[in-house]
Amino acid sequence: MQAEAVVDPGGGAAIPEPGPRPRTTTPRTTRRRVVPVEDLRIGIIGYGARGGLSRHAHKPGEGSRVTVVADPSERGREDARARYGDEVAYVESVDQLLAEHEVDAVMILAPDYAHAGIALQTLGAGIATFSEKPMAIRVEDTDAMLQLAMEKRTRLFVGHNMRHMPVIRQLKAIVDSGRIGRVRAIWCRHFVGTGGDFYFKDWHADRSRATSLLLQKGAHDIDVIHWLAGGYTRRVSGIGDLAVYGDVTDRRDNSDRRMWDWYDDTTWPPTAQKDLNPVIDVEDISMLNMTLDNGVLASYEQCHFTPDYWRNYTVIGDAGRIENMGDGGGDQIHIWESRKGGPGSPDAVEVIDRGDGGHGGADPNLVGEFLRFVREGGATDVSIIAAREAVATGVYGAESIRHGGVPYDIPEVPAEVREYFDGGQA
Known part of the structure; x- marks a missing residue:
């Protein structure tokens, strides 16, 4: 008699109970449960010349979605709204984003001179951080970012797309x-x-x-x-x-x-x-x-x-x-x-x-x-x-x-x- 199958708790293929080897050589298929992956909530900081990069993080239902955009300019916020619609929140500052919204990660797409200051805020808050390149415009700022990310065990990534x-x-x-x-x-x-x-x-x-x-x-x-x-x-x-x-x-x-x-x-x-x-x-x-x-x-x-x-x-x-x-x-x-x-x-x-x-x-x-x-x-x-x-x-x-x-x-x-x-x- 063919052995019954039990479900592998690790999510792999069915594992047969000990017993006689099945006589058939026909491959058996096992239905796998597809566990939906909850979308990462992404905050965008700065929506100017490189704002369009954020569209690659907005894949609702596929693993990530933009949930909030912070930009001090009305034009930046309106440009972002034209792309993402009213389901995304729009705020004027990093402080407002951190105080009012929960995100899993942020993408800093602000001008170069703002990268370090913003990153130190988000890393300090324990939020995984993408900084556009250059990482900063002073060496001491890059080193401060490294030190804080290491101290907080917060993931840091820099946009060297080349x-x-x-x-x-x-x-x-x-x-x-x-x-x-x-x-x-x-x-x-x-x-x-x-x-x-x-x-x-x-x-x-x-x-x-x-x-x-x-x-x-x-x-x-x-x-x-x-x-x-x-x-x-x-x-x-x-x-x-x-x-x-x-x-x-x-x-x-x-x-x-x-x-x-x-x-x-x-x-x-x-x-x-x-x-x-x-x-x-x-x-x-x-x-x-x-x-x-x-x-x-x-x-x-x-x-x-x-x-x-x-x-x-x-x-x-x-x-x-x-x-x-x-x-x-x-x-x-x-x-x-x-x-x-x-x-x-x-x-x-x-x-x-x-x-x-x-x-x-x-x-x-x-x-x-x-x-x-x-x-x-x-x-x-x-x-x-x-x-x-x-x-x-x-x-x-x-x-x-x-x-x-x-x-x-x-x-x-x-x-x-x-x-x-x-x-x-x-």
């Missing part, structure tokens, strides 16, 4: 395969063709609110350099200048507008820009040289007055090199593995995947990783220590530029802090 961009993941896979040998050098050139519109008509141009565009833009690339190299910068020096936009005299306070209100891609050359920010004291061209803790040498160049807008990474190993020719879907990664190739004639070509969603699919994957981390914990592709190290390299790089190119040594994160975050914040 770790989820197809071009970067494919470069990383080639490096990790050993195909080009041990990495010895990385060069990154960032041509920011939209620089005048994106970064010189609002608070980004004011170092008191941005420190340097080596954070707003450079933090992405520095993080990628560190990831591809498998190490962190310990010494940095740089040169740079406010070469173009400082000479443009047409200025306006644009606090009543947003980037897409003034953006015009027909404006050329950059000296023809109008309505620049009243205060402009950040560099529009910067070049950094970096020595990493594992001996890799790296350089980063960023220019905000080029006609084209893309990033070019060159990774040189002791058995080959790779370089991306474009950074979007359908562009190419060129691979040289012999002495027979030349310009435009690599030994192999890998086509960059076309992702689905913002930044080549990086945005939905980034938010998905954050939500999984909130619910389950564990390791993530995004590294909190790396986020801090990207800020530190940018900050000290800017200091070097502003002090005649003198090299700066970058202070390390204490070993116990690094172990905690690299261990999945468990």
